[in-house]
Every structure is written in structure tokens, then in C-alpha cells.
Amino acid sequence: xxxxxxxxxxxxxxxxxxxxxxxxxxxxxxxxxxxxxxxxxxxxxxxxxxxxxxxxxxxxxxxxxxxxxxxxxxxxxxxxxxxxxxxxxxxxxxxxxxxxxxxxxxxxxxxxxxxxxxxxxxxxxxxxxxxxxxxxxxxxxxxxxxxxxxxxxxxxxxxxxxxxxxxxxxxxxxxxxxxxxxxxxxxxxxxxxxxxxxxxxxxxxxxxxxxxxxxxxxxxxxxxxxxxxxxxxxxxxxxxxxxxxxxxxxxxxxxxxxxxxxxxxxxxxxxxxxxxxxxxxxxxxxxxxxxxxxxxxxxxxxxxxxxxxxxxxxxxxxxxxxxxxxxxxxxxxxxxxxxxxxxxxxxxxxxxxxxxxxxxxxxxxxxxxxxxxxxxxxxxxxxxxxxxxxxxxxxxxxxxxxxxxxxxxxxxxxxxxxxxxxxxxxxxxxxxxxxxxxxxxxxxxxxxxxxxxxxxxxxxxxxxxxxxxxxxxxxxxxxxxxxxxxxxxxxxxxxxxxxxxxxxxxxxxxxxxxxxxxxxxxxxxxxxxxxxxxxxxxxxxxxxxxxxxxxxxxxxxxxxxxxxxxxxxxxx
Numbered sequence: 001x002x003x004x005x006x007x008x009x010x011x012x013x014x015x016x017x018x019x020x021x022x023x024x025x026x027x028x029x030x031x032x033x034x035x036x037x038x039x040x041x042x043x044x045x046x047x048x049x050x051x052x053x054x055x056x057x058x059x060x061x062x063x064x065x066x067x068x069x070x071x072x073x074x075x076x077x078x079x080x081x082x083x084x085x086x087x088x089x090x091x092x093x094x095x096x097x098x099x100x101x102x103x104x105x106x107x108x109x110x111x112x113x114x115x116x117x118x119x120x121x122x123x124x125x126x127x128x129x130x131x132x133x134x135x136x137x138x139x140x141x142x143x144x145x146x147x148x149x150x151x152x153x154x155x156x157x158x159x160x161x162x163x164x165x166x167x168x169x170x171x172x173x174x175x176x177x178x179x180x181x182x183x184x185x186x187x188x189x190x191x192x193x194x195x196x197x198x199x200x201x202x203x204x205x206x207x208x209x210x211x212x213x214x215x216x217x218x219x220x221x222x223x224x225x226x227x228x229x230x231x232x233x234x235x236x237x238x239x240x241x242x243x244x245x246x247x248x249x250x251x252x253x254x255x256x257x258x259x260x261x262x263x264x265x266x267x268x269x270x271x272x273x274x275x276x277x278x279x280x281x282x283x284x285x286x287x288x289x290x291x292x293x294x295x296x297x298x299x300x301x302x303x304x305x306x307x308x309x310x311x312x313x314x315x316x317x318x319x320x321x322x323x324x325x326x327x328x329x330x331x332x333x334x335x336x337x338x339x340x341x342x343x344x345x346x347x348x349x350x351x352x353x354x355x356x357x358x359x360x361x362x363x364x365x366x367x368x369x370x371x372x373x374x375x376x377x378x379x380x381x382x383x384x385x386x387x388x389x390x391x392x393x394x395x396x397x398x399x400x401x402x403x404x405x406x407x408x409x410x411x412x413x414x415x416x417x418x419x420x421x422x423x424x425x426x427x428x429x430x431x432x433x434x435x436x437x438x439x440x441x442x443x444x445x446x447x448x449x450x451x452x453x454x455x456x457x458x459x460x461x462x463x464x465x466x467x468x469x470x471x472x473x474x475x476x477x478x479x480x481x482x483x484x485x486x487x488x489x490x491x492x493x494x495x496x497x498x499x500x501x502x503x504x505x506x507x508x509x510x511x512x513x514x515x516x517x518x519x520x521x522x523x524x525x526x527x528x529x530x531x532x533x534x535x536x537x538x539x540x541x542x543x544x545x546x547x548x549x550x551x552x553x554x555x556x557x558x559x560x561x562x563x564x565x566x567x568x569x570x571x572x
Contacts, residue, residue, distance in 0.1 A: 355564050
């Protein structure tokens with residue numbers, strides 16, 4: 001290479017093409033070698049299982065192939081895995097990728113069957129006698145539909161399995177979360193209805209978890225031998241498509257980064273009737289379904305009353321206001337008055353690729369009404385920029401999928417940032433409020449319930465300070481909603497409102513050993529870790545471990561955030 005360059009007879013463009021061709025040939029060679037190594041690693045796993053079984057290990061019978069045994073051994077629900085996949089695989093030489101696809105298919109079949117019990121004419125509706133049960137069943141219909149969508153997305157993606165590991169883990173994690181949320185909707189329902197709900201979803205929950213475990217195992221095998229990076233290295237001759245989402249075109253990126261975004265809006269909403277649309281919901285209903293083109297909705301200053309849903313068919317919507325204190329959406333649905341937590345959200349976002357800028361979300365139910373959500377997002381790759389999110393208990397429901405919040409103000413009291421998404425809050429102001437008498441403030445309640453889920457709450461470079469007089473109120477960084485609850489605070493200012501214990505048990509005096517809580521390079525009078533609780537799950541981490549919770553690593557890339565025209569810091 002150096003000898004060619006020294007003659008000076010090749011111009012820059014020719015040299016670039018020559019370099020690209022050489023890089024491509026090099027990549028092909030690396031992939032070929034890497035694929036051979038990968039096959040060897042997986043074969044070794046299968047052989048290891050075979051040897052284990054021959055030497056007296058747990059055997060599920062000779063009718064089950066060694067390929068299925070090797071894959072099922074990594075799952076949480078091995079019996080379900082054996083019984084669902086064993087009859088479908090008769091060969092010992094089936095690729096793990098094919099078994100993974102079969103695992104998703106059986107999960108889809110089981111969930112589709114279970115979903116029929118929750119339909120309007122399903123058996124459960126005859127059992128639902130009170131308004132709370134009826135509302136919970138309606139939520140389940142939406143949630144199970146979303147779960148099936150994510151399972152189908154995981155099965156139908158036409159790309160190489162290696163290219164979409166992060167997407168698959170996200171979608172499968174979310175599918176499990178949707179099913180779990182359906183069950184949680186019946187927590188306060190009396191009688192045997194919840195037991196029936198749990199029973200109908202038992203198999204689909206286990207099979208979804210198994211699919212997630214299998215794809216996580218394959219991904220770990222690749223990472224273990226350092227092949228994944230090589231296998232997914234972009235083509236150096238393709239200068240346009242590297243990392244750019246399919247739904248986002250050049251003119252969309254230019255529009256989102258322009259200073260006159262409001263002037264170029266596709267739809268304008270004005271509460272005073274000066275525009276065609278007076279309500280945000282009417283404007284959203286006018287958005288084309290499953291559009292790959294960005295639709296910009298400008299909501300002029302004013303207070304907009306009523307609950308808003310961005311339906312799952314409304315893709316790539318951007319809602320921009322005149323400022324988080326000027327354009328405000330507000331409502332007051334709550335649990336005490338009979339609405340399940342999932343449906344209390346003032347604004348609920350389901351459509352993928354959603355962006356909100358310069359707008360406020362409020363739930364004014366008040367602390368006495370307990371769970372009352374201001375904003376819920378379950379939209380994959382959703383972005384919230386310079387927004388106010390204000391309520392008391394359960395303010396921000398970062399439910400599932402990948403989410404990013406930048407320069408937002410988030411107010412609340414009990415568990416006011418919660419859910420089971422992979423979410424990063426960066427440069428946000430987190431402001432605990434005065435709760436009800438006798439209550440304690442808990443900032444986070446993260447809901448990871450499966451060790452293979454790629455979920456958690458990452459709070460990076462934020463500020464935590466009181467909103468009101470909290471001198472007589474204890475405020476904690478979080479409490480473990482589920483057994484694998486994962487929350488990390490990094491390089492964040494903590495005021496003296498934070499209790500020296502730092503973290504609060506959900507029940508009892510401790511937390512499960514399986515939680516993952518950590519504090520890294522935080523500062524301020526409340527940041528000292530000297531007297532924190534002595535839980536096994538409260539980890540001390542170094543910079544390398546902390547970097548796994550940054551935007552780039554935890555949200556699996558940053559292109560979708562930069563293309564949203566939002567400032568961010570990708571690393572520590």
C-alpha cells in the first residue's frame with residue numbers, strides 16, 4: 001500500500017476506491033474464517049452436551065436431538081423448550097439459527113392461542129364483572145397485540161441473524177414485558193380472574209423467554225470469540241447507508257436539524273381554532289399509517305386537555321411545541337378511580353420512531369390518587385427533547401423498547417421513573433416533589449424480570465434536586481420492582497435530599513441478590529456512598545463497566561438519536 005502511494009500517480013478518488021476494494025476483500029476473508037470458527041464453537045457446545053448426557057447427565061430421551069438439547073440447556077424453562085422444540089427437530093445437525101426461528105414460531109402459536117381468551121368474545125370477558133377487570137382485559141388486548149407484533153418482527157426480519165441481534169433482544173424483551181404488564185393489570189382484582197390470566201399466559205411467557213435466551217446465547221458465543229464486530233463490520237464502499245435507519249431519508253434529517261422546524265410542519269394544531277386541528281388526537285389520526293416519511297406536527301402554545309394516544313400504526317411522528325411550559329398536554333386518569341396504571345397515561349406513545357420536542361406532559365390527579373402516569377412510551381427508538389414530564393406517583397412510564405430523554409424536567413414522588421425499557425436519561429433535571437404525609441420518595445422502580453432482557457435505567461449527567469421543601473421527607477434513588485431490576489446513576493449531581501442509605505427495599509429489609517444497582521462518579525452532597533445499603537446487588541463498577549450504560553452501548557448505537565436532530569453524548 002505504501003509503495004503505491006509513494007509514486008503519486010493515483011488521485012484521491014481512485015485511491016479511495018482501491019482502499020475500499022481491499023478492505024472489502026479483507027472483510028470477506030475475515031467473515032469466511034470467522035464463520036468457520038463460529039460453527040466450531042457451536043458444534044463444541046452440541047458435542048459437550050452429548051458427552052454430558054452420555055456420562056450420566058440429565059437426559060430428555062433419545063428422541064430429542066443433541067442440537068435441541070444444547071440450545072435448550074441455556075434457557076430458563078428447559079422443560080418447555082424440550083417439549084415445544086423436540087418434536088420439531090429430528091436431526092442432530094440443525095443450526096442454532098434455525099432452532100431459534102422455530103422457538104419464536106412456537107411462541108407465536110402459543111401466544112396467538114392465549115390471546116383468543118382475552119378477546120371481546122373470549123372466555124375471560126364472561127368472568128370480568130367489575131369495571132377494573134373490564135379495563136384490564138382491554139389493556140391485555142392491546143398488550144398482547146403488541147407482543148405478537150414484536151414476535152413476528154423477530155421472526156420475519158430478512159437480514160442475517162448476526163446483523164440484528166440487538167433488535168431481536170429488544171423486541172423479545174419487549175414481548176415478554178407486554179405479557180407481564182397484562183398480568184400486572186389484575187394485581188388489585190379480587191377473585192380467581194388473575195389466576196386464570198396467569199394460567200393462559202404461562203406457556204407463551206416461558207416460550208418467549210426461551211427465544212430470548214437462545215438469541216442471547218448465540219450473541220454471547222460470537223462476542224466470546226470476538227467475531228460479532230467482524231461479522232457486522234459495514235461495507236466500506238457504502239458511504240450512505242452506514243447506520244442510517246431505513247425509514248429516515250436525507251431530507252428528513254435536514255428538516256429535523258433545521259431551525260424552522262415549526263414553519264415546515266405538515267400539520268398544525270391550535271387550541272384557539274386558528275388552525276384546521278384543535279386537538280392533538282385529531283392531528284395524529286390524520287397521520288398516514290406506517291409511513292416511512294417523517295410527519296411533523298406543530299402544536300401551538302396552549303393547554304390541551306384530554307388523553308392522547310400515538311397508535312402503533314403511526315410511525316415516525318414528531319410533535320413539537322412552543323416550549324415545555326407553553327404547550328402543555330394534561331389529564332387526570334388514575335388507579336384509585338378505577339383505571340389500570342397502563343391506561344392512566346396522559347400521553348401514551350406506541351408508534352415507532354416517535355420524537356417529542358419542547359412540550360409538557362402532565363397528570364394532575366394528585367398524590368392521593370396514587371398511580372397516575374403523565375407520559376408512557378413503548379415506542380422503539382423514541383426520543384424526548386426539552387420536555388417537562390410532571391405528576392406524582394408513576395410519572396414517567398418508560399415501558400419497553402429503546403428510549404432516550406435529553407434535557408427534560410421530570411417531577412414526581414413515588415417510583416416516578418419506572419418501566420422495563422432500555423432507557424437513557426441524559427442532562428435531565430430530576431426533581432422529587434412533596435409526597436403525601438407518611439410517604440417516602442423513590443426516584444426509580446425498574447422492572448427487569450428476566451436475566452436475558454437487555455433493559456434498565458441509565459441516568460447520565462443529570463441533576464437531582466428538590467422541588468419544594470423535602471427537609472422532612474426521605475428520598476431514595478430507587479427500589480427493585482422486579483428481581484433483576486437494573487439502574488445506574490453516572491456523573492450525576494445529587495443534592496442533599498438523597499437518603500444516606502441510597503436505595504429502598506421493595507419489601508422486607510433487603511433486595512434480591514440478582515438486582516444490579518450502581519453509582520459511578522456522581523457528585524454533590526447526596527452522592528457519598530459511604531453509608532449506602534449493603535446489598536449484594538449494589539455494585540461498585542469501573543469505567544469500562546460504566547461505559548456499557550452509555551448511549552452508544554446501552555441503546556445499541558446513536559444514529560437514530562443524531563438523525564432526530566437531538567444533542568447527545570455517546571460515551572462517558
